[in-house]
Amino acid sequence: MPHIKVKPFNTEIIDAAAGDFIRFRAIGEKKEIVLIKTPKSELFLDIIKRDGEYLVKPNKITKGSDTALLKDVLNRFAKELNLEVLHANTAPKPNKPKIADEFFKSIEDFYNFKTDFKKIKLEVGFGSGRHLLYRAKEESDTLFIGIEIHSASINQLLKQINLQGIKNIWVANYDARLLLEMLPSNILDTIYVHFPVPWDKKPHRRVISKAFINEALRVLKKRGKLELRTDSQNYFEYSLELFSSLKQSSFKVEKNIDIPIVSKYEARWRKMDKDIYTLTLDSLEESKVKELNIDFTLENLNINAKITRKNIVKDDFFVHFGAKYDIVNSRGFVAECSFGGFNTPEKKMIVVDKKSYYLPTLPVKSLVNYKAHKLIKEVLKNG
Ligand SMILES: C[S@@+](CC[C@H](N)C(=O)[O-])C[C@H]1O[C@@H](n2cnc3c(N)ncnc32)[C@H](O)[C@@H]1O
Secondary structure (H helix, E strand, C coil): CCCEEECCCCCHHHHHCCCCCEEEEEECCCCEEEEEECCCCEEEEEEEEECCEEEEEECCCCCCCCHHHHHHHHHHHHHHCCCCEEEECCCCCCCCCCCCHHHEECHHHHHCCCCCCCEEEEEECCCCCHHHHHHHHHCCCEEEEEEECCHHHHHHHHHHHHHHCCCCEEEEECCHHHHHHHCCCCCEEEEEEECCCCCCCCHHHCCCCHHHHHHHHHHEEEEEEEEEEECCHHHHHHHHHHHHCCCCEEEEEEECCCCCCCCHHHHHHHHCCCCCEEEEEEECCCCCCCCCCCCCCECCCCCCCCCCCCEEECCCCEEEEEEEEEECCCCCEEEEEEEECCCCEEEEEEEECCCEEEECCCCCCCHHHHHHHHHHHHHHHHC
16 A cells, blocks of 8 residues: 655644645544545545654545555655655556546446446456456447455456456446445346355355345346356355245256356366356346435534544444544544444545535445434434
8 A cells, every 4th residue: 555654744734735635634543634635536644653754644444446546645745745755655657557447436426327238237246357358348238337345456457448448347346235235226137246255254244145135136137147156165055045035036056167258266266176156046027116315415513523432333233433533723523434234334534524524435325324324413413
């Protein structure tokens, strides 16, 4: 992760430099944070004061996955404040392939999901992206949506999209279990889940669950398919049991079949002569339209709200307020906040000032997030 180490300086110079790029500084118990605005996004830098040096690095919650942008931000920050840099890993790499950022989609792009493509297929956890790239090239009349939680895989795919001139892939850096909830009903032709992490010791982290499959059946068109491939006997048996309990669907099981493209994982298992199971789930019915009239705006909040380290647990969701940072030259503050479903939590920074909002993006439009949002608003209004 890009970062710089600088000679200790009086951080009050940040307040004097505030403008279009440096927005404000806020002071917390363990570190200071600085809000930075770029043409693409807003993010925080953390300033961690250590003996003999200050470490400046992108704040984990708001950093996003664009390393080149983060390097630019850190270099500009040091330059504008005339800081003495002791160490940096922020040199731009001029020959690095460019990222196709027009195909990198944010959560807001899924709020009002629209496309002219008649066919849409989605891959959960595309890893190296080999399968997704192959399919997208083969089926240029289909929009492919790739969802990954691993930022490095996202960047790798965006580079390949650019290099190969592909125009029909959308890439999202999110937990697929959450993102699926934002898609309209009956729009997908296929969902691919190839070699998901088995999570034998933490089954609640598995992609495949009853809730996920119900959402998958909702977003699949009638006759749409979910294709699960796994080398894990355990995951196969778990999924088989789950698929057998479902209504409105049928499924088939195949062993060691050939598909046109072999992913990195599959190649490894094949070499080891492992059995590979394919479970194909067929959606048999049209699903109801899902109306989620959800509004995540934050207004009329109380800047005197007492929220530090508050943990509220309800039946199906929670809200946890972490560190709080007081904004310099304003009475407002920034709060770290985790919230939502127990297995699909979201983590945001909440700016509570003249204008109040979530960073880096709005939450995913799901029912549990909305319940959590209403509770967050209540706490931030009443203290
Ligand atoms: C074992 S790898 C398989 C990658 C690829 N499908 C293949 O066959 O080579 C599983 C991938 O799923 C991603 N992943 C795990 N949980 C996820 C989730 N909830 N949402 C999206 N991606 C996820 C991981 O980051 C990882 O890249």
